[in-house]
Amino acid sequence: MNDMLSCGMHSEAGFLKVEAFTMARPEAINPLADLSPQGRALLMAGRIERAFDKPTAVIHKGQPVSGAYLVTHGQLRVFTYTPQGSEATLYFIRPGETCVLALNCLFNDLRYPAWVETAADTRVEIIPGALYRQLFMREPAVQNLTVKALSTLVFRLMDELEQIHACNLDQRLANFLLSNASDEGVLLTTQQALAGHLGTTREVIARLMQGFVTQGLVATGRGRVTIVDAAGLSRLVEP
Amino acid sequence: MNDMLSCGMHSEAGFLKVEAFTMARPEAINPLADLSPQGRALLMAGRIERAFDKPTAVIHKGQPVSGAYLVTHGQLRVFTYTPQGSEATLYFIRPGETCVLALNCLFNDLRYPAWVETAADTRVEIIPGALYRQLFMREPAVQNLTVKALSTLVFRLMDELEQIHACNLDQRLANFLLSNASDEGVLLTTQQALAGHLGTTREVIARLMQGFVTQGLVATGRGRVTIVDAAGLSRLVEP
DNA sequence: ATGGCTGCGTAACTTATGTTACAGAACCCT
């Protein structure tokens, strides 16, 4: 199984920054804040906390979903497998966000349509399905959380789809690097993992990366990519 | 601008049939049914009906969204443009369904991330944004509708993404044909439109289609595809 | 320090898809 990126979500470079409201609103980080006393009591009684110190598969495709997953630390990665066995990341779920697909399945009694694994050092709160539905019925805060979580996901997925239609792999890679690098322009991740996120293979990533290197856009190292010319990378994405 | 397909939604061949609950629940067809008297009064007073006799663009990318679109007849088509100017259909919205992306934008004050056009002979009810938010606050029926609409969309998008990663064009085409043909196995649509739905070009569709013809899977005509061997087509998709 | 593991660089090759260019068939209107 693949390593996880230790950094964030990709592909929101397009028409919106989904993170914005998540980060700006403290109650999104801790959605418990807006609950009524009764609601909070219910939640505290029924929720289950789980911690993972290393990457762990938490949901398998086709499994019935037992609850909503609220990430408090680390991140979840939602992905699919291609028939050839390679992975493609659909999106990440970061602290304060809820695994909306779980929500989704929760409300519609569906089976989960993808795999989910945790990053290293990740903590989640699981809110059992029945409890979540109860809370949704009576707590406006939960209703809002739900709609926003779903909305966000829809935008991410649409953006991803659009990029796949409209962009070459090198553009998508450039975009991914820009979106996921630290403030210093460093990305601690293997090319294998990058390949997984973009749904391609390591060799292809290596080839593209070398292209970037010869253009002076990035520098590579073992388990590390450093952005040298961010502006140049951006120009690749939107010329 | 492209013609619309006169038939339905594609790409739910995978892990779920999204149509199921939509069709089975009458209040999904007419979501007004479950409202409280006050809510219904509000809705009746505030909603706007519009009818289109021919394909019409109703939402442009980047436009602020003015309301929720509930389709009562015909269908909407949500699509993007590639930089080269060709289109790719993201999904369809059929009678009883709501344009959830509009919802999405409604709740988050975002701009619409795609284009939408009506089919010929389509009627929609537009529920202004402010009104919809009001109804959402107090009407459980609207809350449920909203969540279900978003959920459905998420599943469709995920399925689409997965297919793009996992399937060849011929498999996606086969899938599209199977999903969209009438009960008699007929599809009244041009190859140009098919190309638009799958995000490719007419010539490619023609090539693939000829492949299908020589394998005895379909027959083609001007503006028409007839499925000859549905089982054979299915075998292409999941061998 | 050394052997083994993991990750990267690279090249040659294959394949799927997109592109260009054109011809002919079906349909539509007057």
Add this chain to the structure above:
DNA sequence: AGGGTTCTGTAACATAAGTTACGCAGCCAT
């Protein structure tokens, strides 16, 4: 019926991406 328009069929070609195969470099543990 004739002429224009809209579709489809086809072939040759261009290109992006996936595949195979291998060598080497950095890191780790004993």
